[in-house]
Amino acid sequence: MAASSYQYDLCIVGAGLFGSAAARHASTLHPEWKICIIGPEEPKERSIVHDRDIFGAHYDEGRIARCVDRSPVYTKFSQESIKRFAELEQASGIEFFTEVGNLLVGSRGTDFIKEISSTIERDNIQCDQLSGNAMKKKFPFLNLPEEDIVFFEETNAGYISPRKMIDAQLSIASRNGCDIIRDIVKTVNRIVITTGHVVELVTDRRTTYMARRVLLATGAFTTLRQLLGPNMQPDVRLMPISVAKVEISAEDAGRIRSMPTVIYFGKGNKGWWDDIPSDGRGRSGFYMLPPIRYPDGKYYLKLGNFPEFQGVDDIQTAADLKAWYCLKDETVLSRALGRLIQTLIPGVKMKSFKPDRCVIVETPTLRPYLDMLHSQLGLVTGGNGWAAKSSDEIGRLAVGMIMGGIEDEELTADMFTTRYKMRSQSKL
Template sequence: MANAAVFDLCVVGAGMIGSAAARHASELPGTSVCLIGPEEPQDRHNNATGIFAAHYDEGRITRACDPNPVWASMAQASIKRYKDIEEKSGISFYNEVGTLMAARSNGEYMSKVQTVLKEQRIPVVNLDGRELAAKFPYLRLSANDAGVYEERNAGYISPRRLVSAQQAAAKKQGCRIIHDVVEKVSRVVKNGEYVMRVETNGGTVVESRKVLLAAGAYTDFRQLLPGFRLNQLLCPLTVALAEISEQDAAILRSMPSVIYKGDGHPELHPDFPRLPDGQVSYYMLPPIQYPDGKYYIKLGHFHAAVLARLHSAGEVKRWFETGNKALADATGKFIRSLFKGVEVLGWKQDQCVVVETPNDLPYIDTVHTQLGVATGGNGYAAKSSDEIGRIAATMMLRGWDSDIPRDTFRLRTKSAL
């Protein structure tokens, strides 16, 4: 049934970006906001909606360091607001344990990182191969590596708790939250004016002056866009959660989050996927206590290391339900070979889907004056989601408000199937 009120903005997709957009929009005086998205399913294998989200997890790396200046800028803006979001919501999600980026000392990746560090004056500690080995003796790194260590304003966030915090703050500000899946968005005429009509799987109809789509990988799988698809690819990623004891977790209590791209140590397990140039690349979270009470080290590969891509809602659903056990096992063995003096008790697999855009940056743009899009995380958006949401919400309601040129995030489309 339809709701009588016409909202100023309806955000479709209640993940990290959508929830952030709803919070920022609902901060604006006199602005009515609605956020629609499903709750996390209790059983991944019996999920009637077929929707799985990247925030159904406890660990995502956050840091300012990045080879891309746009991602670095958005990350810094978001990180500055973490504490404020925690205070407004009463929900903690940020762990400031620091982040280490290590790579081949003379490689292109580290060169780009250093350029961004200098241009944006990001405070770090630079470490050569010998210093890396001394500071992180529990990791097997290459003698050819150099490191950039962010001790402050970096570490990891719980994406699950971040979404809860954003939604709690938005709700306090008057945002209406509907836990359902949107099936169709259309523009209709009401009382001589165009309004946006949002229809959910459960039969709810919401009318709004404007709609922001933040549905990620699912944007093309419902009737959300008017006759075209997004120019994006869906990359399936595999991670392993390696269980360690509480005692070993205590030993690693000062371990930072790690991003690595280099030659790798000779003793690393060989079946872990490499980049096309043969380099080893991974991201890794320090020990985190998960809801089952156990401590896990999470490690995954970069999306450039795999060739497979997903093309339908059915493929995405099957991927989340089954994943790639062989790759998860190789990743678990890789974690075991990466650490010195830490016993890996076993591992379990998990998986996610990364939305890739042609320029590795998100889409933050309007389809027309009443419909906008904020999607395309490219595997980097969790840390920056609050700023992406702020830019998108402001774009829809007030106009462009970012030092980053609007054309940077221009929407690119493909014809409908």
């Protein structure tokens, strides 16, 4: 028997950074809509022996936020998102942004430095160039090459807690009437009902929901369930990422509390890249966050190297994806990254070392996919490792898209069209 109606005007699948932003924007812009967001909470434990195979790129307390980004599109997304952080914090009562500033440091003549200079100029971003001496004076505890080029973005930059940002987005969405359903969507199908077509969603807990429109915001896990058509395989690289967290004492954390976030690309100091992959010309890159207090009450400094220098193969199977999230042992790389932290901030004492792992979704366009797969099903994915800070704007655009099209003077829908690969090219 055909169903006769739908329960939701919009169902968002995936309560991560993009999905939660979309839920807030949709429920704020369309109070007349019945909206829900379906996604599991962060698991208390990630274990290979448990059934759970869906995780997220937001299980952390630190993601760098800065307006200067690699591409004009991401710079725009960052600027638009960051300018709404204060309003979002105020409306939700949840603080997630710490404005410590961001240092961009690199060897002279690198494309990295050239791109930063032109972005600052083109987009008129408030960012000062510091001499090596000035940097040493401002941040005496940092051991960075003095001959390098340094840009300091002091305002509208720092770091966000992705966990708290999602809490902030969801608390406003919930207040606006959006239902938050803690489940995993297993299948998405368009079906015929008496009044036309609706999208039917069935979850792992065997509940069925009917929605007029569906937005998939499922990150690296988009192809793990039957959410897309049978032959639809978005062309993305799932890049396994190792990071290092070094625990330091509360006293050390207090001593370096003015530390900004740091992004580095270049030759570095002697020994930096001994155990870290580089580009063949002796250059490599990393990002580092200042001491952050984690839920266990301890302070950690976090460092990851650039995804292109991780030196590991892309994830090819669902089993590998689960294993990457669940295995907690340190990798050779995470240990090397831990050692690099101690070289960069020589005065602090490492109390303990914690490796962590995550997965980045990279698109061949290096822009997110923001696309309608059919008139009732939208997709937003492909953060390319830079999109936590930009997620609020990407979520807003996704809602615009599902309503009828991206409305922006500088952006056109074809910039975000999904590219596909053949099913046989992937076992995911």
